[in-house]
Amino acid sequence: AWKGAPEITGEGGWSFKPRGRAQLDIASVNAPDSVGGNRLGTATEFRRIYLGVDGKIPGGFAYRVEADLANSAVELTDVYVTYSDGPASITVGQIKPFWSLEEMTSDLFTSFMERASFTSGFGFERRVGVSGAYNGKSLLVQGGVFSDNASDLLSDSNNSYSFDGRVVYFPKLGNTQLHLGGSAHYHDFNDGQSSVRYRARPFAHTTDLRLIDTGNIAAKGERGLGLEAAAMTGPFHASAEGFWQTALVSGAADPTFFGGYGEVGMMLTPGDSSGYKGGAFDRIKPSRLITKGGIGAIQLNARYDYLDLVDNGITGGTQNAYGLSLVWVPIDYVRFVANYGHIVYDNAAVPAGTDRSYSVDTLGMRAQIDF
Amino acid sequence: AWKGAPEITGEGGWSFKPRGRAQLDIASVNAPDSVGGNRLGTATEFRRIYLGVDGKIPGGFAYRVEADLANSAVELTDVYVTYSDGPASITVGQIKPFWSLEEMTSDLFTSFMERASFTSGFGFERRVGVSGAYNGKSLLVQGGVFSDNASDLLSDSNNSYSFDGRVVYFPKLGNTQLHLGGSAHYHDFNDGQSSVRYRARPFAHTTDLRLIDTGNIAAKGERGLGLEAAAMTGPFHASAEGFWQTALVSGAADPTFFGGYGEVGMMLTPGDSSGYKGGAFDRIKPSRLITKGGIGAIQLNARYDYLDLVDNGITGGTQNAYGLSLVWVPIDYVRFVANYGHIVYDNAAVPAGTDRSYSVDTLGMRAQIDF
């Protein structure tokens, strides 16, 4: 089978497929002049460059080994072995600990160039652990115990652990695909770290400057709760999420921060629809390919994104972002995204002169291929 | 042919095969409370994540290019080109300089999660060089001249070199495979470094803490001598090695350190046997695969491992380790290992309070796939 790259199969159930993706971004972040010096403005970067492999081994085993080379370094992404028996599976290795619809959707398929602010804001990352899943016809249950990201585990003294679980109910009602879910997370730092920091970039990843930022909060752990809802019908889709993240501090009230978003979108090209598979958005498959005289698939999306890093004496700032995006898939495995964001800040961690309330405009474009 | 991944062949003798492996470990090191702070205890890590390729080129050429990404970095492993003519071959590139049966056996196939303590204790590593080999029916002769590991060669002033040779006689007597060998090594640091350090982890790799450790010994080179013996018959195997490593110091007696091990093992599943090929242990091929209703191959191993880093005024400590391991190969290219070690220390470099004689228990588990 051809899936961007050949999936080569052997007798008895063996298979092997190279995997990879390249995302090249250019983005402009326009803030008041006094913000960020020349760290903002127009910049370009490789957002992700993954290379890896997928394999299947007879008897129910499958594996993935992949790394991101975009930062001229090795960052291990999915590295795991799964054993499946029908809808049930056990996975050991590094994966995402079941955080939110937006996070569990591959970055290849998100509606905007960057995910909702709370996903990076609350430090969602891949972690090494052991987990189980039940992937039914309209029910997904995922749960596991995790240590830390592989690069953090290089430290001998990192003995942190987390419990993470997620449940999604995704019935199909006529032509409408529903998605209703929730996830819960408990993370004990257990000497692995003694503080936590929440912060978010301004709707673009080309800068590492975060305009809202709690700074380091002395903490011994953290707790997260998320709710997810989405619906897709014909060319339309809508989705919304909320996530409550609590820093577990010693001898003081625990601050809880909140982030969420609401999105609506539609395909502009007739016959196309959003992709969805087993608890996450999936690949858009254009019905009118450019190779057949068509224009591919075009999707228009609008989103309101919110992140509030102010609670119990922590004043990290609040971000209200209004975004529009245009996604163009001329042919399978090629994708272009353009998006605009208008972000309103209150109590920003980085002031404009002395003013901590201001707004920022962001324009970004991405070229992407994957295999 | 399928070898975990497809080996793709072209006309005239071309071939190409992706290569890789992933090993995920969890291990617990239980030492007296005062040892190592939170650097011991339970920890998990990717032990190895290799990605690479093997290729054959008509006319007698073959190559391998592979790197280990497990530490979120690039560590070049085997990177070489070989020219072969019948049993004779010449190799240029980075390989292992012919050190010991245990070291020359792929880490995919060793009986325990970690090799004998002396192999890492004496700093065995891959080095860039040119070497020749004669690989006969029951005789293997290997020899070469090497510079240093590729990452050490990044330094302009590294001009160290070594001569390394190994001879193995491996006749098959009836159903019994014998292995008798020896290797000799001379390493001149030649400005590349001015000291050498020998040390070993406590029967697990999840910690970087070494409880025995010579510290830096001012030296201008080192010399190594190893003896190897093994026998395999039916489900049984036994192996033993000894290695003498001498630090060549200026104006003082040269300290010589010794390490070795003895191992016995047996397959618990009928019809299975250890794998052996051309001078090293090889892949266990289960006769009753899980895909055919079997349980795969299970092997039980016991080992005594010894490392003595005390000589001529150097008191690095002595380690006597007693180990048990269980290896499970449910199907080719998938392997699980569990092992337990009880280690008795004398003159340990890291004291328990003021006591340098104590014992440590280690329990580890590995999940492994390769292709």
Added chain:
Amino acid sequence: AWKGAPEITGEGGWSFKPRGRAQLDIASVNAPDSVGGNRLGTATEFRRIYLGVDGKIPGGFAYRVEADLANSAVELTDVYVTYSDGPASITVGQIKPFWSLEEMTSDLFTSFMERASFTSGFGFERRVGVSGAYNGKSLLVQGGVFSDNASDLLSDSNNSYSFDGRVVYFPKLGNTQLHLGGSAHYHDFNDGQSSVRYRARPFAHTTDLRLIDTGNIAAKGERGLGLEAAAMTGPFHASAEGFWQTALVSGAADPTFFGGYGEVGMMLTPGDSSGYKGGAFDRIKPSRLITKGGIGAIQLNARYDYLDLVDNGITGGTQNAYGLSLVWVPIDYVRFVANYGHIVYDNAAVPAGTDRSYSVDTLGMRAQIDF
């Protein structure tokens, strides 16, 4: 199709091919004793170890993702997506900004182990950008706007940019292939950096010591102009280039440095010729392969290489190098190179005692495979 590695094709125009190369060098740099301590002398290194993939996607898209792992690190090399329509194409990603015949020729195919001194001396590198090309029957026009090398773009404040263009006319006159070209380059540092430095290694890459070196020149940009000429007929080829690089300084005269070379070469094996394709030298394809009783292709080359880093008060030194090289291609995708260089320095940045005029001899050998 087999191109060192299999190019796997799918229905409708999909294709996928692994890519890679390995170059292992040993070189000896013999300078007066007082130069460079033990940074010179004999040394070995992996010059390049690339791993990556090439792909084609129906509708006119193609991509390449590749990285160099030779320095035990990730250095992104070609990472791009191209859209082509007949002879016209648009490329986004990291490529070489159209600098010189020698630079645009793959390092797999250059006549000597290292390219002309001016190419590294003037800091030629790959950069991320968008460019267009017209690749006609005998005319190549390339032009684009670039930011910086991907690793430099990791800095938030790098907002440098360059405009780069190149035109090559390459008619075939009877059996003679001509190549006439020129390129122009303008690079505005725009806060990305505040100085520039030009320097060159002594005809070998195993050392990082540069004997000529301008040191840091305070500058706000740089400008480059190059001329290219080459001719190939039967077993013979000749090529010559000149490049003028100007550092754009503030409030002072701009120093302009010059580098160039002239080369002649011939195939010693009957029936063989240099490879050339669309504006650059290409793969030598031996007519008498070693697999058919032949010796492969052997090429002898002689070169004069010049680099002058002295102008307008900057005294970085001058280098006149005389080189001989022998290239042996026993079979496609395998290549051995040996080269000798005699280099005469004036005003060298690294003195021999107090003498800045001296000569250096270099001998190097390379083993190379690619796929």
